[in-house]
Amino acid sequence: MTIRTVVLDFDGTCTDVEIEAQGFLRGYKAGLASLLGVPDVDDAWSTWERKVLAAPSDHGMVIGGRMVAPPVDLYLLATAVGPLVAPQLDDAETERLFKENYRFTETAFKEETKEVVEALTAAGVGLHVVTNSDSGTVSAKLDRLAPAGRDGIRLHGNARKFIVADPDRHAGHARFLSVPETVSIDGWQRPVYARRGLYFDALQSIWEETDTAPAETLVIGDVYELDLALPALLGCKTHLVPSPRTLDYERAGVAAHGGTCGPLREALGHL
Numbered sequence: 570m571t572i573r574t575v576v577l578d579f580d581g582t583c584t585d586v587e588i589e590a591q592g593f594l595r596g597y598k599a600g601l602a603s604l605l606g607v608p609d610v611d612d613a614w615s616t617w618e619r620k621v622l623a624a625p626s627d628h629g630m631v632i633g634g635r636m637v638a639p640p641v642d643l644y645l646l647a648t649a650v651g652p653l654v655a656p657q658l659d660d661a662e663t664e665r666l667f668k669e670n671y672r673f674t675e676t677a678f679k680e681e682t683k684e685v686v687e688a689l690t691a692a693g694v695g696l697h698v699v700t701n702s703d704s705g706t707v708s709a710k711l712d713r714l715a716p717a718g719r720d721g722i723r724l725h726g727n728a729r730k731f732i733v734a735d736p737d738r739h740a741g742h743a744r745f746l747s748v749p750e751t752v753s754i755d756g757w758q759r760p761v762y763a764r765r766g767l768y769f770d771a772l773q774s775i776w777e778e779t780d781t782a783p784a785e786t787l788v789i790g791d792v793y794e795l796d797l798a799l800p801a802l803l804g805c806k807t808h809l810v811p812s813p814r815t816l817d818y819e820r821a822g823v824a825a826h827g828g829t830c831g832p833l834r835e836a837l838g839h840l
């Protein structure tokens with residue numbers, strides 16, 4: 570089926586988080602040290618980071634008691650390591666620290682991003698950037714990238730793809746309920762929670778507005794659980810843009826639904 574709608578993640582998909590997040594990470598660690606009343610947290614951070622990376626299915630972003638994202642980029646790693654370094658802080662404190670320091674994030678587009686975005690807008694598909702990040706921040710970055718067709722790009726910020734829906738919220742919504750609550754993937758020691766309610770709402774609003782369907786939709790992202798698990802189960806085509814931190818279960822999860830994995834440019838092969 571012809572692709573008519575493209576849903577593009579932003580951080581890590583269009584940008585290089587490894588570069589962008591350095592200022593954030595410095596600020597986040599300094600904030601932790603200051604809350605703990607110590608000069609720095611470097612040693613504790615390194616120790617816990619090693620433990621987290623050695624057992625990634627045991628660590629990650631936890632929301633409402635469920636682990637909803639693996640530690641596969643510097644932001645997600647900070648959400649996993651921070652609370653281990655400072656267990657005496659409550660969730661609200663670490664979340665505030667995260668938000669306070671997100672403003673130190675820099676802008677580092679991948680080399681091929683402009684070319685790929687221009688190819689997508691030129692292909693006549695509806696291009697929708699759906700991101701957990703703040704709309705204003707992402708919009709300013711897109712302005713700076715200044716691709717041809719910029720005005721046609723629709724932006725959906727604060728998507729909160731990490732939120733798992735409570736069962737009542739989508740009661741009676743057949744498309745949503747066709748998605749299993751969890752999926753298990755060989756070699757990954759915990760369930761993947763597939764029913765991301767707010768992400769679904771964003772996708773559904775795109776389909777209603779554009780009169781297109783999941784089967785006509787290509788979703789491009791860099792974190793399988795946040796960006797691609799739900800769309801793949803809804804019948805979308807998916808493309809995972811890997812980083813050196815991408816885990817094998819993410820490649821397996823994407824491949825299980827016929828998705829592809831490779832540099833951003835290779836997503837164009839779906840058109």
Ligand SMILES: [Mg+2]
Pocket residue numbers: 578579580581582790791792
């Ligand atoms: Mg991302």
